[in-house]
Amino acid sequence: MSGKNCKVAVLISGSGSNLQALLTASNKTEAPFSVCKVISNRPEAYGLARAAEAGVPTSVVDHHDFSSREAFDRALIEAIDRQSPDLVVLAGFMRILTPEFVRHYRGRLLNIHPSLLPKYQGLHTHRRALQAGDSEHGATVHFVTEELDGGPPIVQATVPVQAGDTPETLASRVQVQEHAIYPLAVTWFAEHRLHMRGERALLDDTLLPHSGIRLTG
Known part of the structure; x- marks a missing residue:
């Protein structure tokens, strides 16, 4: 395009x-x-x-x-x-x-969620990741379906959870990654590279993993 x-x-x-x-x-x-x-x-x-x-x-x-x-x-x-x-x-x-x-x-509705879906659908994701003792956290861009935060993931970015993290400090690092992966996913869609088929996301006509493409922040 x-x-x-x-x-x-x-x-x-x-x-x-x-x-x-x-x-x-x-x-x-x-x-x-x-x-x-x-x-x-x-x-x-x-x-x-x-x-x-x-x-x-x-x-x-x-x-x-x-x-x-x-x-x-x-x-x-x-x-x-x-x-x-x-x-x-x-x-x-x-x-x-x-x-x-x-x-x-359907198929042209995207959302970004501050967790590594399918973990922590819904609210308070940073606090829940810390309470669970996770070693990594992140954000997911996904197609939207009728299941809340349950549509097929496209791309995820991970950040390490650091000693002494609070929900606020963790959120700030995750947000940096959100600002990188959301424009990336939108660009893929705009270039006709990204599609939704059934309940899966495809990039360049290849089915993506169930967690999407994972990038390390």
């Missing part, structure tokens, strides 16, 4: 550090993707300011304005589809999505 032909919509709820990594990557001359829209469910999300500074259109679909999760997700689909994106990326989007939403974007 030549040029920035892959349009990416990014959903956020907070500060948008992974959004910033994607914006920075998309600004490179050789980047095959562009961020066409940033949507937040929280009007105060700092990521909206990051997007505006980068000249990317933004909108807010506030979940408090809807009586049900289904109604919110339908409004969110409508807001996203106005942009006709090729890929939808969850970047700290703190909502559990309905099956209807996930099915609508």
Whole structure:
């Protein structure tokens, strides 16, 4: 794929550090993707300011304005589809999505999760890794399916757990790796190298391991 032909919509709820990594990557001359829209469910999300500074259109679909999760997700689909994106990326989007939403974007919906999936689906991953005495921790980019944090992994980055680590210090090192692997996965998708077939991820027409490609941070 030549040029920035892959349009990416990014959903956020907070500060948008992974959004910033994607914006920075998309600004490179050789980047095959562009961020066409940033949507937040929280009007105060700092990521909206990051997007505006980068000249990317933004909108807010506030979940408090809807009586049900289904109604919110339908409004969110409508807001996203106005942009006709090729890929939808969850970047700290703190909502559990309905099956209807996930099915609508199946095969073109990515998320990043701060653990080495399938370990520690859900919240508080850094604390749980420390409590378990793990020697390594990390982050996973995966396709989104109806199972929470259960879609096929694409790429993982690992970091060693160090003596004296707290959830905060561990999180900061994991986040550095998140900012590297998320743009990488989006680039693979934009180059038509990354696909989802059934419940597995493929890169260059090769089935990836069940844990995805693992990189050492």
